[in-house]
Amino acid sequence: MYGFLWRLFPGGVVGKLLCSLLLAALVVVLLFLYVFPQVEQLLPFQDVTVDSGTGAPAGG
Secondary structure, X not given: OHHHHHHHOOOOHHHHHHHXXXXXXXXXXXXXXXXXXXXXXXXXXXXXXXXXXXXOOOOO
């Protein structure tokens, strides 16, 4: 797959490297803006319970 993308991008090594970096940045932006917020609702990260479990008084 990477070889296909490398052949697909225009230009020499510098142009191909810039296109690769631009594509990677675009994927990261799309993940953070659209995919992760949708998936977050399905994950149990908001169900947080804070308990010391030792029976010691708080703040002491």
